[in-house]
Amino acid sequence: MAVIADKCPDINVVVVDINKNRIKLWNDNDYSKLPIYEPGLDDVIRRCRNNNLWFSTDIKENIATSDMIFISVNTPTKTKGVGAGEASNLKWVESCAREVAIHAKGHTIVVEKSTLPVRTAEVIKNILEASQAKKNNSEKNSFDVLSNPEFLAEGSAIRDLEYPDRVLIGGDNPIAMNALGGIYENWVKKEKILYTNLWSSELAKLTANAFLAQRISSINSISALCEATGADVREVSRAIGTDHRIGSKFLDSGPGFGGSCFKKDILNLVYLSKYFKLPEVASFWESVVTLNNWHQNRVSRLIVEKLFGTLSCKKIAILGFSFKANTNDTRESAAIQICKNLIEEGAILHIHDPKVDVKQIEKDLNMKPIIDEEVKNLNKTNLGMWKMVKNLEDVFEEIDATLILTEWEDYSKINWQSASKKMRSPSWVFDSRSVVNQKNVIDAGLNFWRIGDGSSN
């Protein structure tokens, strides 16, 4: 919405939320407090806020005065009831539709921006139409419902929005579709704006994420084979990526994909396929998630093996906790499962991440961090534990291994000569993101393992 405001000075954009604190932070003059860390976002907000971009908790008034309303709430995987573990929980979408139904005036175009299971537009339409049924003709309001899924990736969101590969608009009323397309035409070439029916648009979003995630599971599965055979997954990626039918993007083997979308969207596809009695389709897509879970556990198992079969009282530096670089988002981050596994094995983790807050890690690991004084006493109990280390230089103190889980740029610049002096001996560097210079690590007298590199095993 901030980018729409930036690109369309004639359009007033109001972002509303029931969370007062969040709106307060969006309005804070200290831009480091914005609720989301996203490179370049603060500059956009600086340019537009209080010109044509506002943040407000006055939902009723803003629904009533808007011509177009984007529903952009979260749709997490259901944890209980029908479809638990697979289907999306649509309660926030539904309650937004009900609010819109109550307060909208005249004609309103309602746009689904949240990623949703196919045919959700129908639910929104039903709620909006039912709300008008009991009204007199003179009081009736009208609606169009459009699907306009978002393809931006975190960390590069502003660029992705400014230069999108395509903008997708699904609907059945060309007038409403053109009204939305017209907004994007302020900065996106006409031929990049694709118009489809509602269901194709909804399904295209799930399919795009499923295909991307599938590539990562494919290459991660090959990484295990590379390690077993002496091949190098980076060479295999390069070799297959030059085939233009395959393409070179999304072929980096890592610790397993994370983020708020991939797993959730695949599980949505799985649920839909089962619902429409297509079990083979469901199990095909389910295997992408199964492989990802297996791969994350494979990384932690491998560390136990290399460290002589036990992690009890061993200290491991964890470099990176976010699900990828340039974001403070930890949702579904591979670091969560891998750190839990290592703690379970009795390891003491020194966790460093330039952007993730200690409170978030505490929530994700469901465990309080320890303070230095406690370590000495707790060490005797053989229990796993963790602490946060603010400075990268301090993370190496007395450790037995370093595990790189996020590709933050700083990690590729580590001086291994000086880091190794602080470590215990023998010590390991496990690089699950292929960001480290192998020679520098080995020259510093450290053991080295890299994902999918059969020659470093």
Ligand code: UDX
């Ligand atoms: C994704 C989609 O890319 C985006 O189009 C959609 O709108 C939302 O979901 P995002 O979750 O922000 O975006 O991250 P993305 O860059 O796609 O990465 C997802 C995960 O895959 C990360 O954990 C990343 O580290 C991992 N990944 C990505 C790899 O392991 N290897 C790769 O080659 C690429």
